[in-house]
Structures are given as C-alpha cells and as structure tokens.
Amino acid sequence: MAQLNRPDDGRPDPDALLAAFRRETSGKLKVFLGAAPGVGKTFAMLQAARRLKDEGVDVVVGLVETHGRAETGALLEGLEVLPRRIGDYHGHAFADFDIDAALERKPTLIVVDELAHTNAPESRHPKRWQDVQELIAAGIDVWTAMNIQHLESLADVVSRITGVTVRETVPDRVLQEATDVVLVDITPDELIQRLNEGKVYLPETARRATQNFFTAGNLTALRELALRRTADRVDDQIVDYLRQKAIEGPWGASERLLACVGAAEVSERVVRRAAQLATSLNAAWTAVYVEPVGHVNDATRASQLARTLGLAERLGADTTRLQGADYPEEILRLARRENVTQIVLGQSRAGALARALGRSLPDAIIRRSGSIEVHIVPHEKSEPARRFLPRPSFDPKGLGVELLAALGFVACAAAIGEALNAAVKLPNLSIIFLAAVVIAGMRFGTRAAVIASFLSFAAFNVLFVRPVYNFGVAQPQELFALLVFLGVSVLTGSLTGRARDQREGVIKNAEVMRSLYNYSRKLAGASTADDVLWAAAAHLHSMFGGRIVLLVAEGDDLELRAAWPPDAQLDATAMTAARWAQQKNEAAGWGTGTLPNVEFQFRPLLAARGPIAVCGFEPHAPDQPISGDEERALSSILDQTAIALDRVNLAREAVDTAAMQENERVRDALLASLSHDLRTPLSAIAGAATSLRALGDKMKPEERVELLSSIEDETARLSRFVANLLDMSRIEAGGLKVNRDLVDVADVVQGAAERSRKAFPKQPVRINLAPDLPFVRGDDKLLEQVLFNLLDNAHKYAADSGASIHGRREGDEVVISVTDEGPGVKPADLEKVFEKFYRGGRADGRKPGTGLGLSVCRSLIQLMGGTIAAQSPAVRRRGTRIVIRLPAAAPSAAARART
Structure with a gap:
C-alpha cells in the first residue's frame, strides 16, 4: 500500500474538507437500503422519523407506499403527510409526489419512499431520485428507501441471478453521495416466513413470489450484494474522516479507469463493469468512443451509442469522443495522457485470421498497453466470430x-x-x-x-x-x-x-472550421449583446435547422432576447427547463434527465463569472440523438457565444465605470460650487450688518427691521445648508446615532409644521392626520428634521401654494406624505432627486439649494428602518408627493407609551 501524498505539516486533505463543507451547506440524504422488498425499510424509516418528531424536529412525509401493510400504515398516524399531486395520463388518473408542495413547505426533514420510482411523463423529472436531489439542493434533509437490485451498476448482475429484468434504477453516485446508509437486513428464512404470513404481499401474489423471485438462493445473493455495498460505503466514510482529521495511515494508490465503448450491445456491460470496478477501487473513470475518420453511424447505431454514453454519465463517468483510424493507438494515447491504470473493454468477435493480422482490438491493446491492466468483458451470449472483412454498415x-x-x-x-x-x-x-x-x-x-x-x-x-x-x-x-x-x-x-x-472527413472538418471562423468574425464585429445573440441564433439555425432561442437573465428571471425564426415562443414548461439550465448549470429539456418531454434542449452559456445566458435548440430529428460532430460544433459555438457576450458585458461595464467616474468629477465640481451657495447668504448677512452699523442711526425704523429680517432669514438658510452638509458627512462616516424610541407621529408632524411656519410665514402648511395614528420606532428629532426638509423643499418649488402633510396607517406601516402643487418631477428623475447634489430647476430656471436635502432625508429614514419615495404628478396633474413609510410599533408598546 502506498502512502497518500500530503503536506509535511500534517494538514487535513483540502478536498476532503471542501466535500465536508458542501455537505454541511446543503441538505443531507439518508438511504434505508434493503436486499429485497419486505425486509422492513419503510417501517424502520417511519419509526426513526417518529422519534425525531417526538424530539421536536419538523418532520413531513412527502410520500410513503404502505402496500396495504397495517403495521406500516399505523406509523403514519401523527405525522404530517403532504397531499399528493393528482394528474391525468392518457385518461388515467394518478397520484404522485408533489415536489413543488415540498419545496414550498420546506421542512427540516422530509420522508420520500421508493427512490427508484419512475415519475409520470409530464413531471418535472423523469425519476424520483432527481426530485430528491432537488430537495437536497434546497437545503432539505431527505430520508428515502430502496432495494439493492435498483442500483444501476448491479442491474445486470441481479438480472442474471434472479432472471428478472430491473427496469427502474438509481445511479451509483446517488448512494455514494448519501450522508448515511442504513442497512435494513433480515435473513432469507425470516423474509420467506413473512411472505407466507401475508405481511408482504397478498397470499396469491406471495405464493408466486416465493416460487420465482423470493427463493432462498436469490435472497442470499441479494443480501450479499447489499452487505458488500454497505461495507464499501462505510469504508468510504472512514477514509473521509481520516482525511479530514489528517490521520496518518496506509492509503491505496490512486486508480483511474478507462472504459472503451462503441455501438455494440456489449458496451453497456462494459460500462456497468467499469462502474463496479471504479466503485470498489474508489477510482475516477472515463468512457471513450473512437470514431473512424469520415465514418457516419446510422440511426440505430447512433441511438445505441447515445444510450451507452448516457448510461456511463449516469454512473459517474466522464465521457469523451476521439477520432482516428488506429483505434488502439488513440485509446492508449488518451490512457497515458490521463494516467489511466486500468482499461476495460468488450471481448472481440474477430476470427482467427483477423487476430493474426492484428485486427482484434483487445489483442492489440494488450500487446501495447505496457504496465496498464486490461479487463476483458465477455459477451452475454456466445456468438460466431466475425469475418475478416466486416459486414457492410450501410444500407x-x-x-x-x-x-x-x-x-x-x-x-x-x-x-x-x-x-x-x-x-x-x-x-x-x-x-x-x-x-x-x-x-x-x-x-x-x-x-x-x-x-x-x-x-x-x-x-x-x-x-x-x-x-x-x-x-x-x-x-x-x-x-x-x-x-x-x-x-x-x-x-x-x-x-x-x-x-x-x-x-471526406478532412473536408467536413474544414467546412466546420470555416463555418466557425466565419461565425467568430461576426462575433468580433458585434458591439452589443443583441447583435451577438441574433448572430448566434442565425448561425445555429443554419447549422442544425430547427428552432433556436436565446435567453438572458433579467433580474431574477430569463427574458427571450433572440430567436430563429423570429416568431419562436416558449411555453411555461419550456421556460421552466430554461430556468433549470441557468440555475443548475446543466442541460435540461429534450434528451436530458430534466423535463425530457420539452421540445427544446436548453444549455447554459458559461462565462468566467458563471452562466451568462441560456440557449435552447430544437433537434431536427427528435427520435435520434445528437451526433458527435454536431455535439462538437454546438459546444464550440456556445463557448464562442459566451465569450463574446462576456466581452460585450465587460465593455458595457467599462463604459458604466467611466460614466461613474464622470459623475464623481461632476459631483466634485458641484462641491466646489457650494462655496458660491454658501457665500450668497454670507454676503447678504455681511451687507445688512454693515449697513446697520454705518447707517443705523440715520435709517427709518421699518428699514432697520427689514435688514434685521434679512439677516435672520439668510442665517436660517445658511444654518440649514450647514446642517445638511454635517448630517450627510456624519451619515457617510457612520457617526450618526439613531435612537429607536417610540415616536408619536402627530407630535412630530406638528413640530415640523410650526418650524416651517416660522421659517416661511407666508406659505401655509395643511395637516391631515388619521385618528389613533400608531406610534413608530425611531428618532423624533431626526424625523422632525426630515419633515422640515421636505417642507423646505416643497416651499422652494411650490411658490405660494404651500404644502400638505397627510398621515395614515396601511397594514403594519405608518405612511406620511408631504405634497406640493409645484411643476412636478419628470418620471425619469423620481429616483435621481434623492441623489447627492442633484438639484431640480425652479420655474424661473434657477437651481435652488445644495442638492443634499432629499438625500439626507432618505439616509435618515433608512436608518430608522423605513423607506421614502417620490411620486409625480400628485394633484391635478402637477405637483410632487414625497411618501415616507415607517413600521408601526407593536400595539402593546404603543399602549404603554400612551399610558
């Protein structure tokens, strides 16, 4: 046994720590595994769920199949059971697991039975194990149950043992990624006794089962498979723990497997055998297909190849396609590049002459493999050897x-x-x-x-x-x-x-390269995202023929931005598949494991910063898989499109950054202009004071009063300017402390109105407050300052019409609005008025104030936990209304404050 390469300081394995962190940040999966139906998986799962429920854990039963067993049904009493989704398929009603209801309920733990179950055709996912994965990704812990015969890599083994074809399977990676695996085990004799007692099936069904599937030999073999797989899972958990804790010990050398597949039926057995070896060795593995140069598979062989590669992906393999004439050389070149230690391939059917001339792929690989181990998987049935000259593969x-x-x-x-x-x-x-x-x-x-x-x-x-x-x-x-x-x-x-x-192959590849080159030239000349998207849609349509749609994220949803033909639309189910592709960074729709009944297949366009768009394409032949050449061309086009979109977005962001820098420059200029705004009242005060000092004895009393009033007005104006500047500086520096006391809104409104009447005696203030207006949590002095600023702002724009203050309650909020009847604000400027240094013009064209009043108001209201917004027009198609919303205090707190 070799030692694991680890740092000399004995630090934990970072990959193991990262895997543990990912498990902690998502939901956990617990699988109750049994060797056969009737061993008590569901019973044990519900017993454990009831214990957690009694301990106060939020436990919900998403779906449990009792199969008429009274003991199992009794355990459901007292547990919350989600209603099943009722649907119709070809005139037959069905009741299935409702994943949307489970996500909306979002319990701590949900019990979902029958992990290998196949969902109805119109369901979001074809298989229930995919529903479980979505629940785990949403942070919900899931308990489920399954039998060992439903494990994908063991399906053919179980079929040979029992003579029963297993049609519903679960990928091995689902069990490998489970946090816990609980083996529910009883002896074959006990299970057969339970069958005879009618505790598993009805008597007639039980009799047939004991004669066919439930024989002592079959149950013993299935029990061994379940025990071995559970032991492998426990060993994985021990290894993970030792790696996380940096405990020294003997570790197996890293293994990597390569499975050679093709369009033959034996390839599926090769894939399953490779998956079993990879699982037992804890090894990564790859499935490879070598395509002859210039060769095109017919529909049957292409479909078989797609099924084989799809099976490999479900079992956890990476898949790759190569092209070449020398199969052994291409395979061994890939094996050496990827540091493969073992190769798995099917038995050759070549005759003696073909083997003698080196036409047998296994013999050629064995001769050239060197230190790489080679596993040969025999055919299911003995068939005659192939002729030296292969049979024609065309029509x-x-x-x-x-x-x-x-x-x-x-x-x-x-x-x-x-x-x-x-x-x-x-x-x-x-x-x-x-x-x-x-x-x-x-x-x-x-x-x-x-x-x-x-x-x-x-x-x-x-x-x-x-x-x-x-x-x-x-x-x-x-x-x-x-x-x-x-x-x-x-x-x-x-x-x-x-x-x-x-x-012909070179010419075809050259045509593809020329097409990609022309497309890259189009993208190079695209200056906007729409140009890129429309160029991509047109090019994909010219290559694949079907409908093409391209969607871009707009906020929290996707927006259809380009399509070919231009009138192509998506229904609700297709949009769901597109959102799935964007959120999960994986393909969805036709030909995938998510919403496969959708006419389009959606793929995310991945840039350096994540998914940037989603492309949906309609296959020209829905009953045939995508060929290798089409797959390579499609991947290349989508990659180029993603890069081009990222480039356009970066260019737009650079323009926005430049605009922000220009705004900063303008704001600096406005700050410099504040000196003028501040000097104006200072000049008026200084002039009035100088006149009083020099000519005070010679002036008439009314002239002196006018000069003193001017000094008072300009001083108040200057004080407000300075106060706004100081408030904004304190807010941005985080030095402004806001109290969270109970505030009587009516008192604050009256105080602000009195200040306004003193400052602007000629401009009226109208007050309209609802009776029994509740208290709010905030700072009464700052709230009064906000209202005074709003009244000041209203008086600047409303001439002599004054302002109105209204107060009312809406739900759990208190709404205060200040309304004027001035010229109003343009719709595009309703948000800008709250920006620092933004100054709207008066009716005479002058720019009043410093542009800080409303900005200070928004900052203070936000500090008190409220919101503020502008509305225009307000009354009689003119005027502006500033609306403040503050959370109302609890009734008990308000009652104590009034007492």
Whole structure:
C-alpha cells in the first residue's frame, strides 16, 4: 500500500474538507437500503422519523407506499403527510409526489419512499431520485428507501441471478453521495416466513413470489450484494474522516479507469463493469468512443451509442469522443495522457485470421498497453466470430450502387484491355484493372474498391490468362501472378478507399472550421449583446435547422432576447427547463434527465463569472440523438457565444465605470460650487450688518427691521445648508446615532409644521392626520428634521401654494406624505432627486439649494428602518408627493407609551 501524498505539516486533505463543507451547506440524504422488498425499510424509516418528531424536529412525509401493510400504515398516524399531486395520463388518473408542495413547505426533514420510482411523463423529472436531489439542493434533509437490485451498476448482475429484468434504477453516485446508509437486513428464512404470513404481499401474489423471485438462493445473493455495498460505503466514510482529521495511515494508490465503448450491445456491460470496478477501487473513470475518420453511424447505431454514453454519465463517468483510424493507438494515447491504470473493454468477435493480422482490438491493446491492466468483458451470449472483412454498415441501396459502379469500372477496363491486346499484343494488362480498382476506391470508397478487386481478378483470369474464356490457369507462374494481383489490388483499393474516407472527413472538418471562423468574425464585429445573440441564433439555425432561442437573465428571471425564426415562443414548461439550465448549470429539456418531454434542449452559456445566458435548440430529428460532430460544433459555438457576450458585458461595464467616474468629477465640481451657495447668504448677512452699523442711526425704523429680517432669514438658510452638509458627512462616516424610541407621529408632524411656519410665514402648511395614528420606532428629532426638509423643499418649488402633510396607517406601516402643487418631477428623475447634489430647476430656471436635502432625508429614514419615495404628478396633474413609510410599533408598546 502506498502512502497518500500530503503536506509535511500534517494538514487535513483540502478536498476532503471542501466535500465536508458542501455537505454541511446543503441538505443531507439518508438511504434505508434493503436486499429485497419486505425486509422492513419503510417501517424502520417511519419509526426513526417518529422519534425525531417526538424530539421536536419538523418532520413531513412527502410520500410513503404502505402496500396495504397495517403495521406500516399505523406509523403514519401523527405525522404530517403532504397531499399528493393528482394528474391525468392518457385518461388515467394518478397520484404522485408533489415536489413543488415540498419545496414550498420546506421542512427540516422530509420522508420520500421508493427512490427508484419512475415519475409520470409530464413531471418535472423523469425519476424520483432527481426530485430528491432537488430537495437536497434546497437545503432539505431527505430520508428515502430502496432495494439493492435498483442500483444501476448491479442491474445486470441481479438480472442474471434472479432472471428478472430491473427496469427502474438509481445511479451509483446517488448512494455514494448519501450522508448515511442504513442497512435494513433480515435473513432469507425470516423474509420467506413473512411472505407466507401475508405481511408482504397478498397470499396469491406471495405464493408466486416465493416460487420465482423470493427463493432462498436469490435472497442470499441479494443480501450479499447489499452487505458488500454497505461495507464499501462505510469504508468510504472512514477514509473521509481520516482525511479530514489528517490521520496518518496506509492509503491505496490512486486508480483511474478507462472504459472503451462503441455501438455494440456489449458496451453497456462494459460500462456497468467499469462502474463496479471504479466503485470498489474508489477510482475516477472515463468512457471513450473512437470514431473512424469520415465514418457516419446510422440511426440505430447512433441511438445505441447515445444510450451507452448516457448510461456511463449516469454512473459517474466522464465521457469523451476521439477520432482516428488506429483505434488502439488513440485509446492508449488518451490512457497515458490521463494516467489511466486500468482499461476495460468488450471481448472481440474477430476470427482467427483477423487476430493474426492484428485486427482484434483487445489483442492489440494488450500487446501495447505496457504496465496498464486490461479487463476483458465477455459477451452475454456466445456468438460466431466475425469475418475478416466486416459486414457492410450501410444500407442495401448503397451496396447496390457500389456493386454497379465496380462492375462498370471493371467492364471498361476489360474493354480497354481487349482493344489494346488486339492492337499491340501486350504481355500483361493487369495494370489496367488495377487502375479500375483505384478509380472505384477514389469515387465510391473502400467497399467498392474491394468488390472491383475480385471482379478484376475474375475478368483478368477469364479474358487474358490462357486458356482464355474460362477460369483455368495453364502455367503455375500465371497462378502466382494472379494471386499477387489479387492481393495488391485489394490492398491498393483498401488504401485508396481509406484515403477517400479520410479526405471526406478532412473536408467536413474544414467546412466546420470555416463555418466557425466565419461565425467568430461576426462575433468580433458585434458591439452589443443583441447583435451577438441574433448572430448566434442565425448561425445555429443554419447549422442544425430547427428552432433556436436565446435567453438572458433579467433580474431574477430569463427574458427571450433572440430567436430563429423570429416568431419562436416558449411555453411555461419550456421556460421552466430554461430556468433549470441557468440555475443548475446543466442541460435540461429534450434528451436530458430534466423535463425530457420539452421540445427544446436548453444549455447554459458559461462565462468566467458563471452562466451568462441560456440557449435552447430544437433537434431536427427528435427520435435520434445528437451526433458527435454536431455535439462538437454546438459546444464550440456556445463557448464562442459566451465569450463574446462576456466581452460585450465587460465593455458595457467599462463604459458604466467611466460614466461613474464622470459623475464623481461632476459631483466634485458641484462641491466646489457650494462655496458660491454658501457665500450668497454670507454676503447678504455681511451687507445688512454693515449697513446697520454705518447707517443705523440715520435709517427709518421699518428699514432697520427689514435688514434685521434679512439677516435672520439668510442665517436660517445658511444654518440649514450647514446642517445638511454635517448630517450627510456624519451619515457617510457612520457617526450618526439613531435612537429607536417610540415616536408619536402627530407630535412630530406638528413640530415640523410650526418650524416651517416660522421659517416661511407666508406659505401655509395643511395637516391631515388619521385618528389613533400608531406610534413608530425611531428618532423624533431626526424625523422632525426630515419633515422640515421636505417642507423646505416643497416651499422652494411650490411658490405660494404651500404644502400638505397627510398621515395614515396601511397594514403594519405608518405612511406620511408631504405634497406640493409645484411643476412636478419628470418620471425619469423620481429616483435621481434623492441623489447627492442633484438639484431640480425652479420655474424661473434657477437651481435652488445644495442638492443634499432629499438625500439626507432618505439616509435618515433608512436608518430608522423605513423607506421614502417620490411620486409625480400628485394633484391635478402637477405637483410632487414625497411618501415616507415607517413600521408601526407593536400595539402593546404603543399602549404603554400612551399610558
């Protein structure tokens, strides 16, 4: 056993700590695992849930199947059970788990039985284990139950043991990621006795079960599988604990597996066997498919390959596609690059001749693998070996065309040979037939070249080897020459056909690269996000043919920003899939495990800062999976689109930053202009004081009173300016302390109105307060200052019409509004008026004040836990209303304050 590489200071493994942190920040999964139905999983789960309920834990039963067992049903009494979702499928009503109700209820713990259950077709997720994963991601602890035969990697093993095909499975990673696994175990004899007593199924069903599935041998084998898998899970928990605590000990060397798959049925067994090995070794693994250059799978093989790769992904593998002619070399190159220690592949069906010539993939990999271990998975059934020349992988129509083409080229060669033989009498005309083979390979591929080789062999023998016009050979050397000609023609034709196939692959790749290059040029010239999105929609439509939609996050939702055709729309279910793709950073919709009935498949566009948009595309053939070439092209286009959108957003943010810097510069200039606003009242005060001092004895009494009033007014104005500046400085510095006492709103309003009447005796203040207005929590002096500032602001803009103060209660809030009948505020400026140094113009065009009054008001109200907003027009299509909302004090506190 090798030692784990860890820092010399004995620190805990950071990966183990990160995994533990992720488990702590999300919900926890507890699985009650059994070897077979009837062992008591649901009973044990409900017993434990009742104990937690008695301890005060918020426990809810999302769904439990009692199967008519009275003991299990009795345990549900006293537990909160969520109503099931009622739906209709092809005229049949069904009741299923309601995941939306569970998310809305959000208990501490929810019990969801039957983890491997398949949901109804119109459900959000096809499988219940996906519902459970969403609950865990929402921070809800989940308890569930399942039998060992439903584990994906063991499905074929259980099928061989019991003879029953397992159709509902759960990926192994779900059990691996579970926080706890509880094995509910009884002996096979006890389970059979429970069956006979009618505690599991009805008598007739129980009798059939004991004769088929529930035999002693089957139950013993299933029990061993459950015990082994639980033991592996316990071992994983011990390893995680030792890593988190930095406890020294022997550790297994890191293993990595590579599963070689294709379109054959044995590939699914290869995937499951690799998953079992990876689980037992705690190893990462990859499933790889090598695609021949220029080869295109038919619909059946493409569908089989997609199922195999999908199964590998569900079992926790990374999947990759390679392209090349030398399968062993491509596989081993990937294995060495990824530090693979073990390779798993299926048994070859090649015959003895093919193996001798190196045409067997397992034999070739074993010869070249070096220190890499190789596992060979046998076929399910014994089948005859394949021929050296593989069977055609194309349709009969294509084979007929190739046969006719080969016949035509050989007939032309024979005609030319007859003409030359009649005119010149050449000793050997085989080169003409070799030219026909080469031309057939260049035009129609390898199979046409091989057919032409055998036809040329026959034609040359019959027409130009003595005795002519029969298949006999007069001289031994002529027989040897014929065999050499056949070998050379087959080899030359094969190489020519392969070169043609590779040429077609290169041309196809070049077309894709040219298309991507043209698309990148379009993106380079796009200056806005809409330009990028419309270019992406048009390009994707030209490549894939179906409808394309592109959505961008706007606040907390997605907005359809581009589509091709432009009138394409999404229904509610499709929008749900799109939101899922954005929130979970994974594909959703058609061909995925989330809302697969949706016509579109949605994929997130991931930039450096996270998902930036969502692309939805409609497949041109919904019954066929996406080919490897289409997948690579789609991924490349989406990556380029994400980069372009990120670039556009960064450019926009740079412009916004520059605008903010310009605003700061303007504000600095406004601060500098404050000197003018402050000097104006100071100049008026100084002038009046100087006049009184120099000419006071010579002035009339009314003139002296006017000068003194001017001094008083300008002093009050200056005092308000300075107070606002000081308040704003204290607020921004965090030095302003706000009391949270009980405040009588009526007293504060009266105080502010009296201050306003003294400061502006010619401008009326009208008060309208609701009776029994409740107290609020706040600072009475600061609230009075806010109202006075609002009255001051209203008097500046409302001329002689004055202002009105209204107070009322709305729910749990007290609403105070100050209204004027001035010219009002533009809708675009309703938020700007609360910004520092923003100053609206008077009717005469002058800019009054410092632009701090309303900014100070908003800051003070927010410190008291309230809100403030502007409305315009207010009355008779003019004027402005400033609305303050403060939380009302509790009735008991208000009653004590009045007492």
